[in-house]
Amino acid sequence: MERWFSRITMFWMLFLGEVQSQDWTKCSTGCTCDGNKMSATCNGLKNVPNDIQKDAKKLDLKYNSLSSLPPTAFHHLSKLTYLSLSNNQLKSLPPKIFDNLSKLKELYLEGNKLQSLPEGVFDKLAELKTLDLQNNQLKRVPEGAFDKLTELETLYLRDNQLRSVPDKAFDKLSKLETIILADNDWDCESCDILYLSQWIRGNGEKIKTSNAGYTDPDGVTCQGTMESVNKITKENTFQAGCPTTTQQMATSPASTTTTETMTVREKQTKPRMKIFQEELFSKASIFFCQVIFTQHVSLVVIHILAEIPLLHIVCVVRKP
Structure with missing residues (x-):
């Protein structure tokens, strides 16, 4: 009886193993699959396969010819921990393309033609540890783009066209260990660079070279x-055009009081200047008109001499 039970158990184990193996042998066209590692690697594709195994943990789509992605391309692959779309021809990303990939830990998007990122495109990737966006054409990063990536350890932004990053762009990345920012168009003549400059000065050990091997905050x-961007400060580069630290702290009572005081002063100063200018113009116009009418100069001559149509009206109104 015991021997019979052992044979049945072995049979079922072999059968279930064969079923699983058969599932993974039905690999998508253009892909090779590894059932043990639950991974699929695809080459020579222009479109994302729609029949990737649902229990796949790794999907490698680098070095294909993908120019666009369907909005739900990966929504059935909720177990993915690794996704590479590197070195394709992607110009944009659908807004919710990664929404079901809550277990994803590595996302590689380098070597594409991305010019922008949708708002909140990474918000569902709460377990992400590596995000690679280098070697694209990014001109800006949306505000709060990385705020939900509280587990992120590595961020590559190298070799894009970034001129600045939004205020507090990296403040939520408490576990960040490595960031590569070199080879961008950092605009050090703009006030917007001040946040990045200050952030680099405070996180110099995280700024790495292109090979992520050496610390290089001056790079x-x-x-x-x-x-170096980290050398840029308001004091040594800008004049009155950039906001002071006090003005940036809009939430503090002290800064609010300062701002309100400045506003009141401006309101008090500008009217006085305006009144002075009006009075000066009024006195000058009266004097000029009196001279004109005393000498019996016609209004036609006034136009010719003054070449200011407004003077005609002023003098007509003030004519004795």
């Missing part, structure tokens, strides 16, 4: 110069 340089 992030201004566009057109070799000056």
